[in-house]
Amino acid sequence: MKAIILFGHGARDSRWREPFDRLVDLWRAQHSGVLVELAFLEMMQPSLEEAVTSLVGKGATDIAIVPVFFGQGGHLRNDFPVLLQNCRGKFQNISLSATPAVGEDSAVLQAIVDFGARAL
Amino acid sequence: MKAIILFGHGARDSRWREPFDRLVDLWRAQHSGVLVELAFLEMMQPSLEEAVTSLVGKGATDIAIVPVFFGQGGHLRNDFPVLLQNCRGKFQNISLSATPAVGEDSAVLQAIVDFGARAL
Numbered sequence: 001m002k003a004i005i006l007f008g009h010g011a012r013d014s015r016w017r018e019p020f021d022r023l024v025d026l027w028r029a030q031h032s033g034v035l036v037e038l039a040f041l042e043m044m045q046p047s048l049e050e051a052v053t054s055l056v057g058k059g060a061t062d063i064a065i066v067p068v069f070f071g072q073g074g075h076l077r078n079d080f081p082v083l084l085q086n087c088r089g090k091f092q093n094i095s096l097s098a099t100p101a102v103g104e105d106s107a108v109l110q111a112i113v114d115f116g117a118r119a120l
Numbered sequence: 121m122k123a124i125i126l127f128g129h130g131a132r133d134s135r136w137r138e139p140f141d142r143l144v145d146l147w148r149a150q151h152s153g154v155l156v157e158l159a160f161l162e163m164m165q166p167s168l169e170e171a172v173t174s175l176v177g178k179g180a181t182d183i184a185i186v187p188v189f190f191g192q193g194g195h196l197r198n199d200f201p202v203l204l205q206n207c208r209g210k211f212q213n214i215s216l217s218a219t220p221a222v223g224e225d226s227a228v229l230q231a232i233v234d235f236g237a238r239a240l
Contacts, residue, residue, distance in 0.1 A: 013192075016192065016193030019191055022226075023232060023233060026229055071131060071137060072135060073133035074131065074136075075131075099239040104139065105235045106142075109143055110146065111225065111231040112222045112225075115186065115219070116124050117151060119124070120122055120184055
């Protein structure tokens with residue numbers, strides 16, 4: 001069974017995660033056949049490994065991880081690959097793939113430009 | 121003259137800013153009549169005040185600041201208002217407005233969901 005993890009940075013302020021919760025709601029409304037979980041690098045739960053564990057427990061066998069970050073800096077170039085490799089070591093029968101950061105996507109960037117234009 | 125500042129967090133790794141540079145390119149291609157500058161909270165230049173100073177020097181009188189953040193945590197709730205207030209104090213004849221974070225926009229969130237769906 002396919003699943004997706006939306007992987008964000010995390011923050012001390014719990015209100016920071018509100019857009020991430022909305023992403024999950026949107027996903028479930030539009031892609032109900034694909035399990036979804038959030039995961040966070042730091043300061044929020046669940047961790048990437050906890051999210052993978054949860055999805056595997058629900059029957060997921062093929063999990064795509066989408067980094068919900070704008071830029072690809074140290075977190076995605078250094079920290080994330082280590083976490084991903086740890087998960088692959090722990091779940092050797094599960095396919096774990098990762099996309100580039102959402103900020104690499106031209107449609108995401110265009111939506112940001114359009115949002116700015118509406119603010120003028 | 122209207123202008124926009126795309127305000128991001130900043131990071132140590134210079135490659136992190138690549139999507140922000142693409143946002144500027146998209147903006148200039150699509151909204152050539154509205155000046156645009158990037159600004160960063162930390163670890164990258166220019167600062168918000170430096171970006172405002174630059175735009176005012178180019179004739180901007182009405183500047184909208186768009187926080188290119190997903191969530192509204194401590195950076196946007198605590199740090200950003202102080203920076204904005206400082207700029208308003210320094211540039212009292214300039215209109216400085218701020219939008220919510222781009223992660224509050226449903227079209228931005230939808231673009232992220234669509235990006236994830238294409239990854240499956």
